[in-house]
Amino acid sequence: MGELRLMKGNEVIAEAAIRCGCDAYFGYPITPQSEVMETLMANRPWEDTGMVVLQAESEIASIHMVYGAAGSGKRVMTSSSSPGISLMAEGISYMAGAELPCVIVNVQRGGPGLGTIQPSQADYNQATKGGGHGDYSLLVLAPASVQEMHDFVVLGFELAFKYRNPVMILADGVIGQLMEKVVLIDQRPRWTNEQIAEISGTWATTGKSKNRKKHVITSLEMDSFIMENNNLRLQAKYDQMKDEEVRFEAIECDDAEYIMVAFGSAARICQKTVQIARQKGVKVGLIRPITLLPFPEKIIAEYATKVKGFLSVEFNAGQMVNDIRLAVNGKTKVEYFGRMGGIVPTPDEVEAALEQKLIRG
Amino acid sequence: MTEEIIIAGFGGQGVLSMGKILAYSGVMQDQEVAWFPSYGPEMRGGTANVTVIISDERISSPILHEFDTAIILNQQSMTKFESRVKAGGTLIYDPNGIVKHPSRKDINILRVEGSRLAVEMGNPLTFNMIVLGAFLKAKPVIKLENVKKGLEKSLPERHHKLIPLNLEAIKIGQENLEVVQTI
Structure with missing residues (x-):
């Protein structure tokens, strides 16, 4: 260690x-x-x-x-x-x-x-x-x-x-x-x-030797056909990220009737909210996206058919909530709660919002 | 065991460093800790506060609405945090500069005259350690030997010669904790 x-x-x-x-x-x-x-x-x-x-x-x-x-x-x-x-x-x-x-x-x-x-x-x-x-x-x-x-x-x-x-x-x-x-x-x-040559030798500008073509680092391409191909290559790469790099944490979701979705410090606050709500007998879970891009849409889609609703908790005016709505695709209710301008909500405040927007709402 | 603490007072009183020593001491006895300061245009004379959480379990939120213990060191902080002590929790304060004393009936209220005792010790900088001593007397969540280790870990080596003075201040704080109200 x-x-x-x-x-x-x-x-x-x-x-x-x-x-x-x-x-x-x-x-x-x-x-x-x-x-x-x-x-x-x-x-x-x-x-x-x-x-x-x-x-x-x-x-x-x-x-x-x-x-x-x-x-x-x-x-x-x-x-x-x-x-x-x-x-x-x-x-x-x-x-x-x-x-x-x-x-x-x-x-x-x-x-x-x-x-x-x-x-x-x-x-x-x-x-x-x-x-x-x-x-x-x-x-x-x-x-x-x-x-x-x-x-x-x-x-x-x-x-x-x-x-x-x-x-x-x-x-x-x-x-x-x-x-x-x-x-x-x-x-x-x-x-x-030597390691750099091995890892990135096919593209990096490490000093041109006689027996290879020059490496050019640029985003510019005047030929639109080549540029479209560059874009297709990028998109294929982003698709591979979607397949291989999605990371998330699901906390107390197995028996959950409601699920909060939050990332970063908002997810820490929501973990406490889960404890507070469960003490009151509300079965609530938390999905914490670890990769925001690629977004963990599959796990959210899976739970969309099982829970009564999602609450997106964010320190903003409601941004990630749109990605949750896309993943849920109308199958259940998706609400948002957040604070802005540098205000960080307390776990109790989130619990009140959960109650108001999702459970009674 | 989970102890959720807010320490609040003036910038320059050693609020943040008291919290840091508490957090280091928690690490020394193998517990989970979180230390979260108010940050921003804080300065000497302005208000400063820090949340410290010590727990046997993984800590969830470092942002809290209510606290097990509030250590309050000026009037602004009293106004802000008296209401945020959990029912049955503990409020420890230094009466120096307090015009509106705590009035809740559902919490333990304790006091320590940290400012006066620090002056009597001949070193106003021992203030925060006197208050820490009072806290440890009220809430013995950390063993004194681990506080000593915490001091060693958090103070740069050139200041290690001050550790005996700090320990003496903690002792004075422990001996001078006054009970105002227990429930």
Whole structure:
């Protein structure tokens, strides 16, 4: 077993990045995730693993530094919070188009605009439906604990390279600021040039030798027929993600008459709501999507014929609820409860909403 | 056992670090812990609070409506959190600066004159450890030896020479807990 520590979610992102052999981090500070770069700087990984940690002049610069380094087959990441992620949207679309692996962490705060620095989940649509332009998908992981903040950095890099696609860790201010126990992986070495050649040698710009064609990292293609084929290749990849990468947790769903669906810190709050409601004799369960994209639609469709209704609990105006409605396809009632602008509901508040919207409603 | 605690007071009183030491102490006795601070434009003199949960089981929500114990260290926090102690729960407060004392009849009310005792100790910075001592007397959820280990773990090594002073402050807090009301 690895080292046990008590750490903040944001600090763990940094620690996991160093330990899994990340080559570089480029970022720009913003609350509530500034501890990510602070922790990286304090650890000085450039002295041990050789990892580059660089504060860029802006989020736009950060994501394009990630683009450049990822093009060379390196494991690179960035992190920001909502307004900063909006600034990165162009670069994220370009990376998806150029099929570049990377890990992007969004510790969400309330919007729109500069909004608030308090926790929010209002970037669900941005993360899962685009954000940037074009027909692209990210792979989106939603951590609900400090341990998952750690685990999803490691997993995120694996998936990013499996699919040559940007992976987003969609956290929020609660998980970023929360301190819990975490078991850290042992330090892994960064990839050597030989390993990079083996893993990404067919596409990465690692230095052209005489006996191979040049590798071009770009999302641009002026020939529409080729561009359509590029899109078809991307779509096939996204279909493969749907088949192979759906992850979720089902809590007390077996005998449930009602099911709440929540991700990230909202799912933690709903776990307590499940306890409170069951003490009152209400049979309620919780489905926690771990991958928001691909969305766990099959499990929701399965329960749609068994339960009296779903309640989507989100810190936003009701975004994931639309994906639940698509999965349920009219077979049962789907309601939404949430708070906005940085307000985090308590488990009791969610329980009252469950009662009002689903059970009596 | 699950103990859900809110510690609330002024920024600069050591509210967050008291919570951190409590959380580390919980880890030292192999329990699940969660530490969740109010964050934002908090500063010295503004309000600050932290939720600490110590449990034998996996912890669900770090966001809570009601608490087993509220440790209240200024009037704003009294106004905000007195109503959020569970019925049958415990409220511990420092009367310094409190103008509206707690009035609920369905909770245990205890007090410790942390500010005065810290001044008497000759070091106002021991305030939060005196209050922690009072809490541990009221709710012995953590063994003192694990608090010592928690201090060692949470304080940077250059501050380890201050551990005996902190332990002394905890002892003074334990000895000076006053019962206002038990139910």
